[in-house]
Amino acid sequence: MTTSNSSSQIQAYQYDSSELTAWIKAQALELGFSDCVIAKPDAQAELPRLQEYLDRGYHADMDYLKENLEKRADPTLLVPNTQSIICVRMDYLVETPKPRTVPYAPNSAIIARYARGRDYHKTMRGRLKQLAAKIRQRVGDFESRPFADSAPIFEKSLAENAGMGWTGKHTLLIHKKSGSFFVLGELFTSLKLEFDEPTTKHCGSCNACIDICPTQAIVEPYMLDARRCIAYLTIEYKGVIPEELRRGIGNRIFGCDDCQLICPWNSFAKKTNVEDFYPRHGLDQVTLLDLWQWDEPTFLVSTEGSPIRRTGYQSFMRNIAIGLGNAPYSSNIVQTLKSTRENFDEIVQVHIDWAIQEQLAKRDQALI
Structure with missing residues (x-):
């Protein structure tokens, strides 16, 4: 002052x-x-x-x-x-x-526009x-x-x-x-x-x-x-997101502009x-599976000076897991989620399990 x-x-x-x-x-x-x-x-x-x-x-x-x-x-x-x-x-x-x-595109990772840059x-x-x-x-x-x-x-x-x-x-x-x-x-x-x-x-x-x-x-x-707000749930909240709200979140992984x-x-x-508001790291056109490949060091480097850093790595991956569960069925998504499940904490694992169930349910529905 x-x-x-x-x-x-x-x-x-x-x-x-x-x-x-x-x-x-x-x-x-x-x-x-x-x-x-x-x-x-x-x-x-x-x-x-x-x-x-x-x-x-x-x-x-x-x-x-x-x-x-x-x-x-x-x-x-x-x-x-x-x-x-x-x-x-x-x-x-x-x-x-x-x-x-x-x-x-249902496989895109949607980030609120204010948060795509610095x-x-x-x-x-x-x-x-x-x-x-x-x-x-x-x-x-x-x-x-x-x-x-x-x-x-x-x-x-x-x-x-x-x-x-x-x-x-x-x-x-x-x-x-x-x-x-x-x-x-x-x-x-x-x-x-x-x-x-x-x-x-x-x-x-x-x-x-x-x-x-x-x-x-x-x-x-x-x-x-x-x-119930997607902006709060994907940014501020660190816990298990209520199951009844997960489908509504869709592929919005940080905030919501709807x-x-x-x-x-x-x-x-x-x-x-x-x-400073211009997108960095291609965050205006990145896919859910692209971001799922990020480990914590990559997350920290890629979100330096970004609002996204606020949510933390585990919560960020929790959000992406929900997005993958809401994506169209893909055997690649299911296999990727299963093979990486143990890399994350218990809260993220809850959402991974849900995402796998959602994916398999879509597969089974398509076979009917």
Whole structure:
């Protein structure tokens, strides 16, 4: 965190808040951010919805969501002397998604689009630090601290309250002219800037995201049960995935984009020019059996600086085993799973056994 050597210096500096706000937004766009809005350091209105979410148990084992509720609601408790929060977003689509009617190859390994390149968190924080440095050159010293999904912050709520978009029924933020394929970041500052106003909601009667969810995780508009969500199950969760959800997971091995791909507003989704989001190691066109050949050292090398590292090797292979079980019958798949079963821990073995059973059931059905 950058602090002033003298608080009187900060107080003594005079600036036109409206002019400075407009200048900051222009600088943010020059640095490659897709949008920039100024939010009030106040998210009290989000607490009741989070509490209901927790009471229903929809947070699964993400118990950290129960912590620091006061700081989430009042950002000034997280970073004292915060007067304004600069909220930014970065688009991450490399290419326009295919229409939802075009099926994915069943033997492909589907990885959420944000995770096919480098981890965006460092890029986001780095650019926010650059933005703070630019502002400091203009106004002198002030207090600032950058965040990118790295602290107890209602980042989506702050951005929404400042007009960056509205929360869709799938619980993701939607921008009217840019869709929802973007990530968020914040720069907490001691500057008094002009706050932006919320926009209106535009989901209307559309329930496409609710209807398309492979595991029915969107239990009602604006409420998602993480215990059923493919993104949670394949990234955060480390245990045995419930058998009744495995077929719905299909060949999605890290995250899920289905609720975004079906959203009409993503016909306006923008493509990124940020190289860190470009796929590495062919992760946009790799097969399940290709990835099944990875041992742990290969996994660690291939996921260095990648969001995929977060799930860990064994959980990653657990996810691939499910994908192989959901693939069309192949004697090669069955033999490969059987011959490599002992290479993995007990949790992965449970899913390998299930995958073999699924494969053999498809074979037997084809013979009838």
